[in-house]
Amino acid sequence: MNETSDLSLTTLKDVAREAGVSIATVDRVLHNRPGVRKATVQRVEETIARLGFRPQAAAAELARGRSYRFCFVMPKSLNVFMAEIQEHVILERAWLAARRTLVDVVETDVFDAAALTETLEDIGRRYDGLAVVALDHPRVRAAIDDLVEAGVQVVTLVSDVPSSRRAHYVGIDNIAAGRTAGSLIGRFVGGRKGKVAVIAGSMALSDHTDRFIGISRVMGSDFPDLELMMPIEGRDDDAANQTIAARLIAENPDLVGIYNIGAGTAGIGAALADAGRSGDVVFVGHDLTVHTRRFLLIGLMDAVISQNPGREAHSALRILQALARKEPISPAQEVIGIDIIIRENLP
Amino acid sequence: MNETSDLSLTTLKDVAREAGVSIATVDRVLHNRPGVRKATVQRVEETIARLGFRPQAAAAELARGRSYRFCFVMPKSLNVFMAEIQEHVILERAWLAARRTLVDVVETDVFDAAALTETLEDIGRRYDGLAVVALDHPRVRAAIDDLVEAGVQVVTLVSDVPSSRRAHYVGIDNIAAGRTAGSLIGRFVGGRKGKVAVIAGSMALSDHTDRFIGISRVMGSDFPDLELMMPIEGRDDDAANQTIAARLIAENPDLVGIYNIGAGTAGIGAALADAGRSGDVVFVGHDLTVHTRRFLLIGLMDAVISQNPGREAHSALRILQALARKEPISPAQEVIGIDIIIRENLP
């Protein structure tokens, strides 16, 4: 093994000695506790800066003796994507437990503002922080704001509540995601003219409307030869989506592209395969699952727009931990990118 | 604030009491130290499992009192991508310092096996772990193996040395990256016939050859109408690449695509712009920089294949820390994806 390469780290004691005060005073300054003259505060702070003192995380953590409880509030009917987020949270549990941190996951009907609000009010205060897949609704916003007011850290996950006082949003920019899908479809179509159909889960969900806004904009500006159809709602359901897609294919011989805004991609894929149009209709959807992965491999789908569930879970946890410990966050690190996945870069 | 939600964590003491042994014995079992009867070991282990005991990271860290030193060995002439990795390492320094961890960055000529080997031999043993941007060469491999033998943790970064005993490779699958680039070019060309030119830095670098292998395969199988030209080496240099690209454009009226395998994208972009061909030649390159970002925005480039430098730096550090502390690593978490970036999903 290597020689112990001690960094000769400066400790509280060093700072106290150098500043000519007691450890207690340094501690008071460090935690903005009252009872220290301004001049002394300044002197101590100067010494801290000069020595480059940083409290050692391990010692602070141990002495503080606090434990932390976080909770992920997820949709009751977990689709594959949500299930993967949850799975990653579970995976991190052991690691977190060694750091006195407990994570729960509760499921609720996040599409029902009343139910979600009730859940938040019921359990929110039992935790130090919450990651919420939230509906953007005034009542939900109020519930979040109340929790923040009560000192609970809140981050929104996947779907944002922009006007609330949540500390962070962990997820992608859905307008940009829609733009990305539109641009890929436009380019993959390869100069042909025709219609592009859009199937959504529900236009009451802000992420779905955002994505439609995105594709509308890019189609209007970059691909004037393509006609974007109005979105049809299939409630993220495979069967419903299959029916919708089959009708779209039958009724529109000039269909050149399909964009599935939400889940239920398997149904659309089945309809395309049934119609024997897998080769010439460009098909782009969201979220990498067993289905979309297979569709990419067999060439039925052309691209999947995805946000990495593991990264989102990890990022949410990291942010909650930092917030609870009042540590700084570097927002650039926490940006969730819009992943474009084609057959060739499948992870 | 919330009531202190103690997780009532089990401690060493609890385990000792429950198992009817002393703390010291539990400690011996925990660290496989000798001097405990087999039956006792079993009893203690059973108790640990039953109580779900996990050593608290903070306390262990503090008691261990060790500090850690890591070093990033980077190319001397930093291109933008490498500089960004370095920047992220610097950014994490404060956080790491609070965890008794020091990170250095040294620059060396990683393309010169002798120089790189010497650097590794010189400084390697001063550290607990190294992240190396390495040339795949027998001497380098031997140097890495020697370090591993001596107990230094080694991960390769961006460019792998597959046959060495390095613990991990942090970077992308470059064959897949080449395939991805090829597939995008093929599809963006939109059915036209013609030639696709390839400009590389040096075919002595394994990541560059790998990428060429990738694009060759996908072109051969998926796009028979396109003729892939042999790669021309421009040493990742803007001026050289500009000359090369200008000649390619002039001499090949049927040029429909350019793939830049390495750096020096700005030169190629300039040549394309000069020739007034920015619209109809599909141009794909690597790594998101100020140049490639601008090219994407003005439509001169069609896509950038990228590996996220921040993520790579972070991942390398995380792996080194886990290795040094003998903590488990979840490989799935550490996979670096191949990012496809077009104008619409620019971060």
Place this chain on the structure above:
DNA sequence: AACGAAATGAGTTGCGCACCTCGAGAAATT
């Protein structure tokens, strides 16, 4: 049966910090 060596156990110390008490001196107020 006697002896040394190995096996096993109990107890102790200290890591660096947060948080607490107590009391002395200084400054401000009455």
Place this chain on the structure above:
DNA sequence: AATTTCTCGAGGTGCGCAACTCATTTCGTT
């Protein structure tokens, strides 16, 4: 001048664990 308030030093305690010392037991060997 008496009182209150502010400022600050001194000191202690304990967080949970790693790592150590030393006492005791067990065992194999002579």
